[in-house]
Amino acid sequence: MASxxxxxxxxxxxxxxxxxxxxxxxxxxxxxxxxxxxxxxLTIGIVLLVQHTTGSYGSAGAVAAFTGVSMALFAPQSGKxxxxxxxxxxxxxxxxxxxxxxxxxxxxALADAPLWVLFAAAVPTGASVPQIGPMVRxxxxxxxxxxxxxxxxxxxxxxxxxxxxxxxxVLATALCTGVHPAAGLIAEATLTLAGGLLxxxxxxxxxxxxxxxxxxxxxxxxALSVPGVRVLAVAFLGIxxxxxxxxVSLTAxxxxxxxxxxxxxxxxxxAAGNMLAGIAVxxxxxxxxxxxxxxLGYAGLTATASLLWSAHSVVMLGALGLIVGLCIAPALIxxxxxxxxxxxxxxxxxxxxxxxxAVGLGQAAxxxxxxxxxxxxxxxxxxxxxxAGxxxALATLVALRSRLAPRTATRTVARxxxxxxxxxxx
Numbered sequence: 001m002a003s004x005x006x007x008x009x010x011x012x013x014x015x016x017x018x019x020x021x022x023x024x025x026x027x028x029x030x031x032x033x034x035x036x037x038x039x040x041x042l043t044i045g046i047v048l049l050v051q052h053t054t055g056s057y058g059s060a061g062a063v064a065a066f067t068g069v070s071m072a073l074f075a076p077q078s079g080k081x082x083x084x085x086x087x088x089x090x091x092x093x094x095x096x097x098x099x100x101x102x103x104x105x106x107x108x109a110l111a112d113a114p115l116w117v118l119f120a121a122a123v124p125t126g127a128s129v130p131q132i133g134p135m136v137r138x139x140x141x142x143x144x145x146x147x148x149x150x151x152x153x154x155x156x157x158x159x160x161x162x163x164x165x166x167x168x169x170v171l172a173t174a175l176c177t178g179v180h181p182a183a184g185l186i187a188e189a190t191l192t193l194a195g196g197l198l199x200x201x202x203x204x205x206x207x208x209x210x211x212x213x214x215x216x217x218x219x220x221x222x223a224l225s226v227p228g229v230r231v232l233a234v235a236f237l238g239i240x241x242x243x244x245x246x247x248v249s250l251t252a253x254x255x256x257x258x259x260x261x262x263x264x265x266x267x268x269x270x271a272a273g274n275m276l277a278g279i280a281v282x283x284x285x286x287x288x289x290x291x292x293x294x295x296l297g298y299a300g301l302t303a304t305a306s307l308l309w310s311a312h313s314v315v316m317l318g319a320l321g322l323i324v325g326l327c328i329a330p331a332l333i334x335x336x337x338x339x340x341x342x343x344x345x346x347x348x349x350x351x352x353x354x355x356x357x358a359v360g361l362g363q364a365a366x367x368x369x370x371x372x373x374x375x376x377x378x379x380x381x382x383x384x385x386x387x388a389g390x391x392x393a394l395a396t397l398v399a400l401r402s403r404l405a406p407r408t409a410t411r412t413v414a415r416x417x418x419x420x421x422x423x424x425x426x
Contacts, residue, residue, distance in 0.1 A: 034195030036132035040168025045184035052181035061371025068364020070126030072357035079353035095196030098128035134352035142207035158333040223351035227403040228342040240362020241389025249382035252374035273325025297330035308383035341406035
């Protein structure tokens with residue numbers, strides 16, 4: 001394993017620049033970025049292809065939902081296996097299975113296969129989505145253990161996740177609408193195969209796995225047994241409802257007004273707001289505690305999502321989409337930050353996969369419901385899904401906020417990029 005960052009140097013110059021000069025970092029960052037695109041491209045790629053072949057947003061959403069549910073159920077198991085046997089041992093077979101599964105689903109959809117056949121093909125497609133984000137976070141932890149750059153890495157990874165949601169859906173939409181309805185899924189499978197195998201090949205940065213002697217004496221606990229993780233999972237379900245609801249409803253809206261090419265632009269504005277807010281959140285030295293920031297940020301997300309259904313023009317919907325995107329990043333990043341203070345290190349990778357899976361599950365449910373509403377009542381009805389999902393999640397956060405308290409009162413947590421200060425419970 002590569003040596004860790006020099007701690008004294010990191011103290012003098014903590015920040016994104018110093019982080020990216022970590023020896024060996026780029027060897028896993030670049031392939032990792034390519035390999036994590038499937039999570040952002042898969043749902044919208046399925047929706048656009050199946051809607052094209054069946055003519056129904058409801059059917060398209062249902063197939064995407066099967067994929068999302070399968071991913072949500074299997075993602076934590078993938079995290080556990082990676083912790084125990086090593087990332088390479090899990091990634092290589094997973095990447096191959098995913099590539100074959102996506103190819104099969106694409107071929108079946110183009111062949112007008114029955115809906116139940118598409119459901120069956122969607123299960124292995126979702127189950128095999130590589131959990132690259134949590135694996136990258138684990139590699140940072142292995143290289144930066146004991147360094148103040150750990151908090152910088154957490155912020156950087158959250159921004160990278162946001163950027164994935166900028167690039168992935170926009171790329172998939174552009175390919176599906178401008179090249180061929182199947183082009184989005186074909187690109188997704190290609191990126192998975194190339195990026196996943198390149199990422200798995202980086203053995204020197206792979207963290208020690210659970211079967212090593214150094215980890216043999218560590219008592220393993222389930223991340224889901226931590227009450228705060230369950231509360232965060234509900235919050236991330238609500239965030240997933242925004243992603244899924246926006247993807248389907250924006251597609252239906254642009255079809256209704258006879259400008260399907262505007263779909264990529266509208267979703268791009270939504271994703272750009274998400275990205276810009278993510279960069280800002282990672283760079284601010286916060287004075288308020290993460291629990292309070294999460295609740296306040298989520299309240300803002302719910303308030304802005306409540307306005308989407310009333311938008312009846314491209315300009316208004318673009319502006320609202322940008323604002324909703326700006327409100328997602330603070331909630332998402334703060335939720336990931338809270339994991340550090342809630343979960344023991346031995347279960348952290350699994351915790352990240354539970355949250356990732358929750359986003360996928362919320363996205364899948366939202367795609368299904370929004371698709372049915374768009375089919376029956378128009379695109380505006382589909383925009384009610386993000387409102388309902390975030391409102392229910394906000395109510396859960398407020399009612400169970402005490403479960404988000406840190407494991408110990410003396411623990412330090414990140415406050416902006418490159419800073420650690422005593423934890424503030426609220």
